[in-house]
Amino acid sequence: MEDYKFLFKVVLVGNAGVGKTCLVRRFTQGLFPPGQGATIGVDFMIKTVEVDGEKVKLQIWDTAGQERFRSITQSYYRSAHALILVYDISCQPTFDCLPDWLREIEEYANNKVLRILVGNKTDREDREIPRHIGEDFAQRHGMYFLETSAKEAENVERLFMEIAVELMEQAKCKELPKYDGSLGPINGKTTSVGDTSCCLRS
Amino acid sequence: MSLTLLLEKYDVSTEEGLQKALLEIEKEEVEVDEALAGVLSRACTLEGRLRTASQAYTKLGEVKTDAQVAADMVDRTAELARDVSAKVRQLDLARSRVAECQRRVHDLIDLQLCSAGVEAAIKAHDYETGAAHVARYLSMEPGSLQAARARGAPDPRHTMERAAATLGEHLVRKFEEAAKKEDEAAVERLFRLFPQIGRADDGVDLLAKYLLTQVEGAVRRACVVAGGAGAGAAGAGAGAEAAVFADALTRVLEAGAAAAERARRVPPPAAGRLPRALRLLQPAVCAGARRVFAAQRAARLDNAANATGAGALAAEPVLAELALSLSRVRLYFDFLRRKTEADASTLDEAGKQASAEAIEKIIAECELTRIAQDMLAHYLQLERYFLEESVSKALKMATPQAGSTTSSLVDDVFFIARKVIRRGVSTGSVDGACAVLNEAGALLERLPAAALRRWLRASVCSVCECAACSVSVCRRGVSPGSVDAACAVLNEAGALLERLPAAALRRWLRAPPDALPLPPPAAAPALAPAPRLTKELDAQRALFLAHLNEAEAGGEWAERLASEAVAEAGALCRGERDAAKLASCAAGLGAAAAAFRAAHDLGLAGLRAALRPRLLAWADALADPGDLAEDIEEDTDADALPAALDVLAESARAQLSPQTADAVLLGALSDLAARAERRLLHHTYSREAGLVVERRARRLAGWAGGAAPAARERCARLAQAAALLALERLQHAHHALQPAARLAPADARILARR
């Protein structure tokens, strides 16, 4: 058995071409793939990181942005511990679609999932969405916000590490009381972290 | 000695001195004479030697001239050898040149023959011979042809090339004629000639074009059938005509596969060209698939989307058809991959690689792939609808009605889930299977597990709360030391619990009141059967147990489904990544299993809480020292509790799974023993009372040993505690604690004092 204490599922969503796959590969493999083709269906990668001396395994699901894969990708929302919603700061339409994505998240993801808004491609000169616009949007919708560049490896490591730290904190809070009579389903996915049989190992 | 020395040494001025000097001189003279004589004697030897030397010198001169002669000879020989080898080399060169010349002459002669032969063959329609000539021409060394031209002769290649081109044109024309006439034999014959004349690619293209017309025809026929049936289906409503669209798609794909199979039979020199043919053929297959899918959408899916009201039942045939279509597409692509691999099997590694990459590119970029993706999207949407719809229906049907005593919720729901997952796997798409697994896991976790929990909680939660509060009230009652107060509180709590539905569960613990020889006086009224226990309560009790069993079964089911899915879909995975993806999605069912387990645990806790008042009463009875009913047989007294527990165990075993029944019994006995022990510390005992209590405890431990092994240890401890009470003397205490002390020493001391 592998040696890790926590396993978290992180799902990346967002329009086609915003750089989800590049972000994942930058983080997991440390490279910026040239000529990255569109993702088909769903792809997944694993990286184990260390937080406070504890091993945390991140299972990263990279979904396809194209419309026709929607019904495949939607099925991954529910089991996600964290959702990264990505747009391209140099492409207004990808930002304009965010409300649609949020609607989808509302419908399929569990309501306590950790949500992070990411504006990617900060290395590009032709920025169309100023930083504060993205920041405002994230704040209005209760999301964390970060701008990244998969190409220049800017903030990519930080993005995933902060998610790991945050999820671990959540998991630790939930570790103690398992039966919580008043609060709807017990032990189900609604307590997003540390509840499934595969999540907590010691 | 020199004269000066002599003069210094001797005083020559005196006679005596002179005399001495003379003597000295004479002595020296004699020495010199001797030395001279020695030298003279050696002179003759020297002379002899000198003579020998001069003789040797003359001999050496002779040897030198001889050596010179020899060296000259060696030099001359070497020169000769060099000359010879140079000549040999020249000869070699000359011979190879002659051979080359001969070959060229042959080639040139052949070339003449070939050109003439090709023309003759064309005239005679003997294309095989013509092609053989061209093949011979192509195998000629370019150098000889060039050399021929270099000598100023007219380039012999021109005629030959003209002839070859003419032959090529003829072949193409003939091929097209044969294709038009659909003369399979001629097509096959002509196709085989193209690689010989060095135009394999043209041949493959021609064949592909020929096959393309055939595929187009077949596809058109396939679609026409689908169109007709589709229109019929739209009119007549779905149902009877099963899977016409999947059938039509199958025919389209079969036509494509047949063409691929024919195109693959390219003769060996042109092997590895299947992808080239497929690149031309695939669009026809795609077009056919597009038409079938468009018809299918119009007839079924768009309808299905509108008519979601039609319910899950109507969705099923459509789902089956989509899954079938998807699996056919997958089979078709696998077929193409396999054929391409076989086609490239004679090539080197690089060729194989290139061939495999080419086919993957064709598959990835063709429209059929996109159609399959759209189809999968439709399928998944509808499957999700079907799953939700069917599960909520099952839930609705299973929602407890007044008087219902059984529930098949879990069986129903897992039947549905299994069907859906199997169908998802049958699409042949790993992504499809994964998505279905995700949906099923999420839904199972969300709906049925939650419902069970709710139902179990509805009947139990209040029981739990009451039990919890009654326990705390008891504690409060007990702490002042008034047993009566505690009992009163307990009775009240008991009465309260009895009013709640799940409290009915306790009934099957109840031994008939008459069989209770030693009812604890204060608690007796509460233990009497409540008159309001009606049929309805019975039903509720049965339903509760049914739900409890279902929750347990749900957990097992979910895990079984997960491992089944991994086993069944394992074959679809191409590569480790796919397998890991699948395993991770299947693990989602583990979360559903956990939810069912939680429901089960909740039910168990409720059951235990419902049993507790009765158990506490029994514990009190067990520990009660007073009011020894002497008229009652000792054995009857001691056996009352085991008898009551038998009723409990039998009932539990009959209605619950073995594991659950064991868990219930373990919980019950732990509660009982813990409570009894605490009561032992409260009372004081006479020796007789001690014996009675000890007997009761021993019987209990004996019962536990047989019927509830898990609780044996706990009850044995109680028996030891009771044994201490029955001691005559404190000194014998260690006997009571044989074979192993299960009590803490402090507790033992307190007990022994009573």
Ligand SMILES: Nc1nc2c(ncn2[C@@H]2O[C@H](COP(=O)(O)OP(=O)(O)OP(=O)(O)O)[C@@H](O)[C@H]2O)c(=O)[nH]1
């Ligand atoms: N300049 C720049 N280009 C980027 C960056 N990240 C991604 N790209 C480019 O954006 C294009 C799309 O990147 P992908 O990672 O394939 O996009 P995606 O979101 O995975 O797209 P789908 O898989 O179709 O949903 C590629 O050409 C990348 O080279 C970035 O940080 N800076």
Ligand SMILES: [Mg+2]
């Ligand atoms: Mg991608």
